[in-house]
Amino acid sequence: MSQIGFADILWNLIMAAGWTVVLSLISFVGGGLLGIVLLFARIGKVSWLRVVVKIYTEVFQGTPLLMQLFLAFFGLGLLGIDVPPSLAAGTALILWTAAFLVEIWRGCVSAIAKGQWEASASLGMTYVEQMRHVILPQAFKISIPPTVGFSVQVVKGTALTSIIGFVEVTKAGTVLANATFQPFTVYGLVALIYFILCYPLSLSAKALERKMNVTHRH
Amino acid sequence: QANALEDISAAGKIRVAVPQDFPPFGSVGADMAPQGYDIDMAALIADKLGVDLELVPVTSANRIPYLQTKKVDLVISSMGKNAERDAVIDFSEPYAPFYNGVFAPADVEITEASDLSGKIIGVTRGSIEDLELTEVAPQDATLKRYEDNNGTISAFLSGQVEAIATGNVVAAALIERNPPKLPEMKFLIKNSPCYIGFNENQPELMAKLNSIIETAKADGDLDAISQKWLGMPLPADL
Amino acid sequence: MSYQFNFDWIATYWPVFIAGIWMTIQLIVVGGIVGIALGILCAWARSEGPKWLGFITAIYVELIRNTPFLIQLFFIFYGLPALGFRMTEVQAAMLAMVINLGAYSAEIIRAGLEATPKGQVEAGASLALSPLQTFRHVVLVPALQKIWPALCSQVVIVMLGSSVVSQIAVEDLTYAANFTQSRSFRAFEAYFVSTLIYLALAIALRFALLALGDMIFATKRRATR
Amino acid sequence: MSLIAIDALKKSYGKTEVLKGIDLHVKQGEVIALIGKSGSGKSTLLRCINGLEQINDGAISVAGEQLINDELHLRALRLKVGMIFQQFNLFPHKTAGQNVMLAQQVVKKRPKADAVAMARKMLDRVGLSDKFDSYPDQLSGGQQQRVAIARALAMEPMALLCDEVTSALDPELVAEVLQVVRDLAAEGMTLVMVTHEMAFARDVCSRVVFMHQGRIHESGPPEQVFNNPQTPELRSFIGMTG
Amino acid sequence: MSLIAIDALKKSYGKTEVLKGIDLHVKQGEVIALIGKSGSGKSTLLRCINGLEQINDGAISVAGEQLINDELHLRALRLKVGMIFQQFNLFPHKTAGQNVMLAQQVVKKRPKADAVAMARKMLDRVGLSDKFDSYPDQLSGGQQQRVAIARALAMEPMALLCDEVTSALDPELVAEVLQVVRDLAAEGMTLVMVTHEMAFARDVCSRVVFMHQGRIHESGPPEQVFNNPQTPELRSFIGMTG
């Protein structure tokens, strides 16, 4: 255990932050894709599917992400799947992210005025055509600011994967804090890295929201 | 029941749970790669089995679930043996010495378990120290159980606990790095050498591991590892 | 699947779970009350307070909202002692929750304050109420009423987020699960049970908070009488 | 034979019966004004004819075909009757031209070139040939409502249902929309419209239907209804709105 | 001596000057109507007198004391003049009685019992003694405005400023509020009110002040202003509002 200097700390944290970014991207993209599928079930016409997705979102929003990580980690293993921390982390984060995105997006769909449904219906469009051409394009637009805003939660959520042993920036931080006896510096740097990752997302979410309130144009 | 040893050979790879928060058994260097007694031991086993080695960093709290859920083939993470554990997993012959005790700065007066009365002691959850100390500590001693050794040691260094229970060599490694608080051994809790853990009902694997350990003891390989990381020869009674 | 589920350990470890649930409840009660109070202060500082105070508050809010709770917790528990601030793990956990909820609720409450019609403030002023009196008696309650559901959701989120405080050895519900699995080696079952308990707590907490809101903001009920 | 035939139609929301048995037959080329107090059920009646509301009892048929509540039949029905709303309900993310083209392409599967040609023709018909590429929020209320009319016309319906198409407009914009409706009537389009513009109704309609508390209380040619109302309710209604 | 003295008052928003030099003296017991076109600066003038807007130039004094823009002076001023708004601005989370009591308790530190007694008296005075425990959203607009008047009166001001207190009311509720104002005038309260109710102004006021483009264009007793306007602007204004 040789001397670990400030530069080493910083370098190791930045390398680990790469995993944080990768994990965030996986969660967000995967959660987004799953979220779209679930969204169609959530607002679709099959009532039992609607209920199932509703329960899904309630459960995943009503339990700690940490517990979901533990369960993915140890539960998937029980199914005979070999689960490295990265797979468990990805799975839990995707399921968790999807649960929130479904609800955010459902809110956007229901924010579309009833008149849009009626006008498109009276033009003879089917449910799918209404969705495809009238409702979703509008919902998509208003969903951008809250979706970007939620991405901050995803980035921060990845910190919990440290607890199941995935070596991203938080885990690297705990290891380094212990190895260097400089918790103040190390956790300060870790916080700074997260801030640098998240703050631009927060800012752009706010800016998008403001822009949308000023002009709600195409 | 599958034959784990055959599975390992077939895969050409062995997955070993090792610590990375527990010098000198397992810690990280400036490049964040694991290093230590347990890592060298894992390398030795892999070498003798003629398979590749995959190191999986674990904590004291989660290493047994890792094994049970077959995320790893072996646990080589300075794990002590007790009845509870023996009921759920199997152990090899011991491969390293381990004396765990209670450590505190010089100005804290503790000489035996009863002196822990009213004190706050940090320990790593699920470790042998945790299990043993839970038995012997007086009622009014407060045990703070941390998730991993990082937590325990950080809590000690930042003064959140007055004393910690850990291995003597761990404390020694700590002292070597010249921390702000110097731990000194107050009393020995238990002599509890380290064993390799693996899933139950694997006689072939157990036999193979034991023979590798025997050989390593005999031909000095293990002694070399001990010299390298513990700075002392392998005790004869191991 | 060869794994056999086994819940025998509950017989031995249920007291640990009870203690853990109780700790989690204590954390969220203290964190919730003090956190919302801090949120109100910060919301006031940002919308009506002196400029410099608003600025500092803005930095605080953004720092907290853009870093993980776990890091805030580590920073407080392991980092602050290096500067000479030491506290027990429970105090550290409560402080972290207060700081976290304070920042989020500040933003939520501020939205409520900004939605208050200007006429309300002017009516207060023209009755010779000082700005602080106007805030306290005229603006605050309707603003809180407006954003109460959002605030409730945030409190539930913070309660669920508190599951990481076991990392610093706070003996909460997650600690109970961790402790149990490290003794009984029944990881999946222990986490499964505690997840269910969290779900129940979350539902109960939301229900209780909404009911509390109906009680505090009695006007709503009477209006629909 | 009637183009639109409504018989003993009943409609309730929950426990409150909003339409209490409506009989109304509309012949090809007729222009009908529905008048009546707020809440009398005028909008509900139109919405039932367009299949936007499920009916509880009675029957509606359009061009001889019965209204049945499944997607296929509804679609067929809606191809026969277009509807214009008080709130325009243009699609805000599409230009005027795209608004008119969308259903043609999606529902009628017209090739794009044909849809464009039809959209141009219809926008021209409502006097907005230069607004093809404007988005709804770049248009005045009156222009938006005319686009909505063009959009309905592009589907070549046999009848148009209009629900207070000028109520959401500033007074100075009402005339331009009414002129379009007047032209449609003159060209022989079958129209059923809810309106509060009594002068317009008197001028343009072939028949005025007065609704009261979910029933057709009185109906007849405009001269009779306006100059010689038979019931006290209609008298009071006409007096009220002047 | 004047109760309210305004001299050479100027007020700008950004670069646009809204009040361009106002001189107005109001004696104890006078009832003044401010009239004028929308945007002429009537509301702004009232708001300046109440200290809700900072003035750019000139001076305002009430009961001999100069208006200075710090919290202490502003509060002292506002204890002397009460204000009633177009939008009532009752506190929605408090009952009518609590609305009237709040400032008494918080500002005047009256004991609760006294505040209750005063609130009952004032609600009685505006004819709402039975609404003490009603919340604003349970009251009609006219009742809400009367509670607002009671709330201002409970602070025992020397003058009341009223900004279009009936403009937000349905026509059938206007009379009840005007009756309360009429009673106040009769009891000798000093009133400065912006109003569009010309008949009321003529009837109740001792002086009518016509504002035009940020200036007092003409003023005098109602008979003179309404029957014999001197300037074309006032003539056109009076003709306009009939």
Ligand SMILES: Nc1ncnc2c1ncn2[C@@H]1O[C@H](COP(=O)(O)OP(=O)(O)OP(=O)(O)O)[C@@H](O)[C@H]1O
């Ligand atoms: N979705 C609904 N749910 C319950 N009741 C409804 C619904 N839509 C309309 N109603 C009720 O049905 C009755 C008739 O409403 P409708 O809109 O048909 O009246 P209308 O004659 O069009 O009135 P207006 O002139 O105000 O548009 C009203 O009492 C209304 O409250």
Ligand SMILES: Nc1ncnc2c1ncn2[C@@H]1O[C@H](COP(=O)(O)OP(=O)(O)OP(=O)(O)O)[C@@H](O)[C@H]1O
């Ligand atoms: N806060 C403000 N910022 C900028 N300009 C303002 C503001 N308030 C009022 N104005 C402008 O000041 C001018 C006078 O406004 P004021 O409200 O005093 O008119 P008014 O005579 O009360 O009209 P009305 O009869 O419509 O109430 C207007 O041109 C208005 O646009």
Ligand SMILES: [Mg+2]
């Ligand atoms: Mg209607």
Ligand SMILES: [Mg+2]
């Ligand atoms: Mg005004």
